Amino acid sequence: MKEIRIGIIGTGVMGADHAAILADGVANARLVAVQDFDRGRAENVAVSLGVRAAADADALISDPDVDAVMVCSPDGTHAALALRAIAAGKPVLVEKPLAASSEDAEAIIRAEVAAGKRLVQVGFMRRFDAGYVEMKQALASGELGRPLFLHCVHRNAVGPDYLTSELVIANSAGHEFDIARYLLDEEITSAVVASPPATRNAPNRQPQFILLQTASGVVVDIEVFTDAQYGYDVRAELVCEDGTVALDPSPATTLRAKGHDGFRTPADWRPRFRQAYRAQLEAWTAGILTQTPSGSSAWDGYMAMLVTKACLQAWKTGNRVAVELTAKPSLYQ
Numbered sequence: 332m333k334e335i336r337i338g339i340i341g342t343g344v345m346g347a348d349h350a351a352i353l354a355d356g357v358a359n360a361r362l363v364a365v366q367d368f369d370r371g372r373a374e375n376v377a378v379s380l381g382v383r384a385a386a387d388a389d390a391l392i393s394d395p396d397v398d399a400v401m402v403c404s405p406d407g408t409h410a411a412l413a414l415r416a417i418a419a420g421k422p423v424l425v426e427k428p429l430a431a432s433s434e435d436a437e438a439i440i441r442a443e444v445a446a447g448k449r450l451v452q453v454g455f456m457r458r459f460d461a462g463y464v465e466m467k468q469a470l471a472s473g474e475l476g477r478p479l480f481l482h483c484v485h486r487n488a489v490g491p492d493y494l495t496s497e498l499v500i501a502n503s504a505g506h507e508f509d510i511a512r513y514l515l516d517e518e519i520t521s522a523v524v525a526s527p528p529a530t531r532n533a534p535n536r537q538p539q540f541i542l543l544q545t546a547s548g549v550v551v552d553i554e555v556f557t558d559a560q561y562g563y564d565v566r567a568e569l570v571c572e573d574g575t576v577a578l579d580p581s582p583a584t585t586l587r588a589k590g591h592d593g594f595r596t597p598a599d600w601r602p603r604f605r606q607a608y609r610a611q612l613e614a615w616t617a618g619i620l621t622q623t624p625s626g627s628s629a630w631d632g633y634m635a636m637l638v639t640k641a642c643l644q645a646w647k648t649g650n651r652v653a654v655e656l657t658a659k660p661s662l663y664q
């Protein structure tokens with residue numbers, strides 16, 4: 332089977348991790364080029380992995396030996412780069428969030444609809460995490476009955492430097508907005524936000540507590556605390572009429588040493604979701620080869636942006652805010 336030759340734009344924490352997973356071997360895929368605003372950073376990755384360092388993003392996107400593009404640069408650069416990939420007719424996996432504003436996300440939807448082809452996938456990799464997939468299967472089996480609550484916890488040990496109180500919602504909580512839509516298979520229609528004061532460990536950003544409700548009335552509560560200190564801890568429990576199903580991310584072993592009894596918490600998202608990042612890459616490239624898109628579409632990314640917009644308004648006003656939903660184009664049916 333033909334392999335997909337991949338170029339990565341942005342070789343920081345996430346881009347370098349995707350590059351390492353590709354270099355480690357992903358079916359149907361091969362990393363061939365990288366590019367970064369910090370040329371030296373890109374060249375270090377290029378030399379270590381034996382791939383090309385492109386002069387700029389346009390050179391990478393237009394390279395005839397690059398079949399598909401990954402955008403792993405900061406949120407504010409995603410929309411312009413996605414639009415350039417769409418204009419070049421190249422499949423593009425855009426790291427979350429799809430864009431830095433719902434208006435920019437709308438421009439991507441318009442461009443992809445005009446192209447008449449699904450080219451964009453958004454990097455909400457939790458849809459490929461074995462635990463979340465099992466949660467969705469358990470709900471689909473019918474044995475649990477109707478869903479009532481989805482409880483979510485999303486804790487980082489220490490958040491990335493660029494995170495603000497707003498980005499705790501717009502950048503971090505977006506994972507839960509997308510996974511709630513994936514698990515419940517329906518739209519989120521309203522948001523309320525409550526925030527405790529910022530902690531002494533991260534005085535410039537508040538932990539956020541978000542209460543969403545879906546079209547059928549399911550209540551989704553999300554604690555996002557990006558400076559929890561002890562480790563990276565993501566939890567989810569779906570509570571239904573006849574039972575519950577929850578993530579159990581504990582590793583194969585528990586550790587007992589020096590007064591410690593339990594398992595080591597992961598340092599960050601990379602070890603915790605390593606299987607999901609790999610599965611996302613395998614599904615993305617297989618989908619390109621077979622013309623069957625996988626994962627979060629640009630429409631899913633746009634819906635997450637609309638939930639983000641409502642949450643930010645709820646955070647600023649203290650009010651319950653309706654999500655401004657809009658009709659889904661046939662391209663995404």
Ligand SMILES: NC(=O)C1=CN([C@@H]2O[C@H](COP(=O)(O)OP(=O)(O)OC[C@H]3O[C@@H](n4cnc5c(N)ncnc54)[C@H](O)[C@@H]3O)[C@@H](O)[C@H]2O)C=CC1
Nearest residue numbers: 341342343344345346367368369403404405406408426427
């Ligand atoms: N799916 C997931 O779990 C994760 C997703 N992300 C997403 O990945 C993106 C990058 O995040 P990090 O890797 O943590 O940031 P980072 O700051 O570590 O890396 C960003 C890189 O992009 C480069 N860059 C900046 N502007 C650029 C431009 N115009 N063109 C090319 N390169 C440019 C920077 O020099 C830097 O090397 C963000 O959008 C973030 O939301 C980040 C971490 C986890």
Ligand SMILES: O=C1[C@@H](O)[C@H](O)[C@@H](O)[C@H](O)[C@H]1O
Nearest residue numbers: 487491494502503506557600
């Ligand atoms: O997407 C990610 C980061 O961008 C974000 O900043 C973290 O809070 C998330 O846990 C991680 O998965």
